[in-house]
Amino acid sequence: MKTHRVLGGIGVLVLAAFFAVISVNGVQAADLVSNNTVAGSTAADVAPVVSGGGFINVTNNGSHVAATQTGTGTIKIVNNGGVLTATNTGTGVMTINSTATGAVAVTNTGNGRVTVNATGAAAIAIVHTGDEDVTY
DSSP states (O other): OHHHHHTSTHHHHHHHHHHHHHEETTEEHHHHOOSEEEESTTGGGEEEEEESSOEEEEEESSSOEEEEEESSOEEEEEEOSSOEEEEEOSSOEEEEEEOOSSOEEEEEOSSSOEEEEEOSSSOEEEEEOSSSOEEO
């Protein structure tokens, strides 16, 4: 009978609060956390894909943005320009700021920090494969 008393009174309230935290209307807490944050006047024209626990954060006020994060890294994009494609397959952080009217494509297969500030009308293609931090 002591077992039943442990769950009585305050124990039931604590248990109920615990389950309220891990499940809301049948949705698990892990399902409530998104690995994508998309904002901006053309946010609807962003195609983020995350696999492996990483993150994609995009503010898009320009043309189409396609961002793919594979692994635990992070892609951060502010696009006020043309079409932009970003692919990150490591644990590194990619930060891309673009006002370029030409297409911008950035690929990082390393684990360092990659910072890109893209401007102008010409197409820009950057491929980084190392683990060092770089700025373009």
